[in-house]
Amino acid sequence: MLENGSHFFEGVEKLLEIWFEESSNGDDDLRNISRSDWENVLSNVNCQIISTSKNDIIDAFVLSESSMFVSKRRWILKTCGTTTPLKCLGQLLKLAEANGYNVVADLFYSRKNFTRPEAQITPHQGFTEEVTYLDSIFPNGRSYCLGSMNLECWYLYTFSRSDIKITPQLISDEKNVDSDPDQTIEILMQDLDPETMSIFYKNKFNDANGATVKSGIDTILPTMHIDDFLFDPCGYSMNGINDKGEYMTIHITPENQFSYVSFETNVALSNYRKLINQVINTFKPGKFIVTIFANKCSLAYETMKELEVEYSQGSHWKRTDMQCCNFPSYNLLFAQYSHSEKTGDNL
Template sequence: MAETEIISSSENNEQFFEGVEKLIEIWFTPAKNADLRKITRQQWENVLKIVRCEIISFTQSELVDAYVLSESSMFVSRRRWILKTCGTTTPLRCVRAVLSLARDVAGHSRVHNVFYSRREFARPAAQLQPHDNFDSEVKLLDSFFGDGRAYIMGPEKDCWYLYTLLPLEGTVDALEKEHCAANELLEPDQTIEILMSDLDPAVMEIFTRQYSANAAQATRESGIDKIIPGMVIDDFLFDPCGYSMNGVAKDGCYMTIHITPEPACSYVSFESNVPVSCYEEVITRVLQAFRPNKFVLTVFATPDSPGAEAARQLKKFPALGTYSLLDGQHCRFAGYSLQYALYCKFPS
């Protein structure tokens, strides 16, 4: 996280950083020879200037390019673009530029679907427009895509916001026919997010320069390298504190973790599209690594993906280890199901 994003509180001399991220994901309809990875690094850097962040490091597999940013991460594959940024960044301001590059450079002229989501900010008033309120975010997204749907899930202080776009053809069946004509089928897709707050101070200390000499030490001592084995890890430890990592696998799977360790505002996010039919083991590893007091869990999955079964299983979990379920919702969208849950640690 960039030092310019840290806010000092004169009341108690504690430093604050908004760890909650804004996450936007755009899928494009398959087109012959179209590939978002044709967009150059310099062009991405120009886009990220609009967002108010920059590229720190880069890694890739055959199927996905992964960028660690000064505020979180960006992933680029053939027809999917993901941008996840924390602090007071402005990711929605860059959407128009991304759509132009997708059309003019990558050969993608049609949007298949859009997902924009975030937790409630700790300090929403500190955000820059349009991110100071969800209504403004939705208004801007609608100016780009027109046919979006906005949802709010969970209790007020821990709510989770979602904007998603129905497929332009109106039905999944119509899109499947279109994709078959292009010699491509709809890809099974699933994404799990675990958004954690109020974390164990002893764990958070690992992600400071005072404790860890480098990112590799923090990755190893926290157990991050064992959450999803087989990932090629690109990690970064900020000075004086803070941590980001991307992991990529040969099959196109990714994982990303971002950590704000300051005691007054500790926050950790975990995200992956790893295709498993049961997320319980992954969730357990994440919770054991970071030991949050509270977390939001979301699972998006297409009906034909392994993650669809995982989402159904989560509906049956009134508790996860030492955590009790405070709120849960299940929704169906065009071609996707969503499981949302809010968990809190049992009183000791």
């Protein structure tokens, strides 16, 4: 955490989500992978498991750098700092194969631009390097940059088996694609309110639960069973899982010079505006990015258009960028906001 003599920690996470094709054997399950196998996988990433929680549908791991979620055929790894999540891909694919999953249906790798890209370790020293690495494993993947490349942006690499196997006629007739409803919203916040961030220091609370309750994190999605962790001297992580197998996860880098908070969940809502406002009011960022993925079966699919129009009306937030992408089986909404008073853009 000491870079060039000054204290710095890269809160911006690298997020990897993989869906495997359904297997014909009903007993196949990624949750059959043992803890020691996961520890081996994560050693390539340079992080460790520090807490676990689970229910009938999903296993959640708090890591030394962020989180991992494992369900029957979906694997999510989110890691910050100078971790190297792409380096565990080969091992992960072997473990999945040994557990009945030998075909990747969808892969998403995404991240915001790093605050200090020069501090990252290969193969994460730039998006081009990351894409080259992923292309060597998924030769039909596509890479995107949303937002302003020369200011702030969010990178996405996506591979979908449906890009290859579905005929053009089927792709046009998109509503008939048969898959589970799926949606993910991420809110990536920076320049956060120092008073709110002061909650996430070990000298304030002995256990993480105090910080969870004081900040109001427990009220954002009340049905979630929370596994939280407060780092020494500061920093906070939480995973939440509910009976439907939905998850939420929050990671906080509270230091004023490089404050960063990420919120992510896959709860199914028909409109995310209320949730976004609650998260923003909890953490009080100076600027934030929202990304929403929704597939054709998701409740959120049609309402993303509404959000696109509604959000920013009559508020003190300035929407600096807004993009929408239609992929073969997912829609993606990307929006960037900054607080007019803090940024001083309203000259």
